[in-house]
Amino acid sequence: MTDRLIDAYDGVLSDLDGVVYAGPRAIDGATEALEQLAGEGKSLAYVTNNASRSSEQVAAHLRELGAPAGAEQVFGSAQAGAELLAGQVAAGSLVLVIGSETLEAAVREQGFTVVGSADDGPDAVIQGFSPALGWKDLAEAAYAVSAGAVWVATNTDMSIPQERGIAPGNGTLVAAVAAATGRSPMVAGKPGAALFETAARHSGVERALVIGDRLDTDILGGNRAGMSTALVLTGVDSVRTALAARVDERPDYLISSLAELYEEYPAVTHDDGSYACGDASARVSGRTVEVTGREDDVDSWRAACAAWWAANPDAAPDGAPDVAFTTAG
Numbered sequence: 001m002t003d004r005l006i007d008a009y010d011g012v013l014s015d016l017d018g019v020v021y022a023g024p025r026a027i028d029g030a031t032e033a034l035e036q037l038a039g040e041g042k043s044l045a046y047v048t049n050n051a052s053r054s055s056e057q058v059a060a061h062l063r064e065l066g067a068p069a070g071a072e073q074v075f076g077s078a079q080a081g082a083e084l085l086a087g088q089v090a091a092g093s094l095v096l097v098i099g100s101e102t103l104e105a106a107v108r109e110q111g112f113t114v115v116g117s118a119d120d121g122p123d124a125v126i127q128g129f130s131p132a133l134g135w136k137d138l139a140e141a142a143y144a145v146s147a148g149a150v151w152v153a154t155n156t157d158m159s160i161p162q163e164r165g166i167a168p169g170n171g172t173l174v175a176a177v178a179a180a181t182g183r184s185p186m187v188a189g190k191p192g193a194a195l196f197e198t199a200a201r202h203s204g205v206e207r208a209l210v211i212g213d214r215l216d217t218d219i220l221g222g223n224r225a226g227m228s229t230a231l232v233l234t235g236v237d238s239v240r241t242a243l244a245a246r247v248d249e250r251p252d253y254l255i256s257s258l259a260e261l262y263e264e265y266p267a268v269t270h271d272d273g274s275y276a277c278g279d280a281s282a283r284v285s286g287r288t289v290e291v292t293g294r295e296d297d298v299d300s301w302r303a304a305c306a307a308w309w310a311a312n313p314d315a316a317p318d319g320a321p322d323v324a325f326t327t328a329g
Helices: 030-039 055-065 079-088 102-108 135-146 170-181 194-203 215-224 237-245 258-262 298-309
Strands: 009-012 043-048 074-076 094-098 111-114 124-127 150-153 159-162 165-168 208-212 228-232 251-257 268-273 272-275 280-285 288-292 322-326
Touching: 009 030, 009 170, 030 043, 030 258, 030 268, 043 055, 043 194, 055 074, 074 079, 079 102, 079 124, 079 150, 079 194, 094 102, 094 135, 102 111, 111 208, 124 135, 124 170, 150 170, 194 208, 194 215, 208 215, 215 228, 237 298, 251 258, 251 298, 268 280, 268 298, 280 298, 288 298
Parallel strands: 009 043, 009 208, 043 074, 094 111, 094 124, 124 150, 208 228, 228 251, 288 322
Antiparallel strands: 159 165, 268 272, 272 280, 280 288
16 A cells, blocks of 8 residues: 555644634634544644633644544644743742633642742743733833843734634734743744644654644744644635745645545656646746646645756745646547
């Protein structure tokens, strides 16, 4: 039997939105593909930048959608942030928590003492999202950070989708403290490596495949953690954005859906400047990628990415390349 994509790995670290679900509904075939992992003897963990919901709350939502999930399989940036902080300051240190009760609980689990004001002389500040945060909270963080406290942010997502539209995310609140203090925090969540390392360590995964729908968070973070990465084309990013991706955001695999985990991943070969994948091939001419194959065939884009990335191994040129398709025969 030919090796399938999943056969090279002992576990999957999966993003949520755009991979498992889109809005209120599960993505077609996603929950079935995730359910199959257990029968294959593969571990499954979910990685999310959300620091305001507990692991059990996230797991309960996933189970409602039909996905296999226990609290022990969900790794949010609150836990990763607290563990990152544990590597910076001693157990028992005073920590000012700017964020949710979930973040406070994660900090206490690491043996820290939570304080409520910069006047308490905290050794560290950890900052995560909560809709209840206000100016006074950010001011306390700024006072403590300016006084020399170690500063960790759970994530730096600049926006979060809400029912009424796009709202400011934790990154905007972190940016306010950074602007006031002239300092930058250590970041635990995506696209940092810490969240992926935390999930892999607790899951006992040695050969992890990171699956996500965003190049700038999932793929970049997985790459930074030294893990293999797969961009699934059911969410934010597309074959065209993958083609134009920055070097450190280029995925190892392009897959149309999670079902392709159980299929052979086609090899890309090259000869005299031409890169072939399946029935498709591509070569670069100036700023144009010339593809022989169908535009709706992922193999065409796998070949195109291989050709363009090989022509630009160290830096991605500004702007996306032109792509010209010719149908074979």
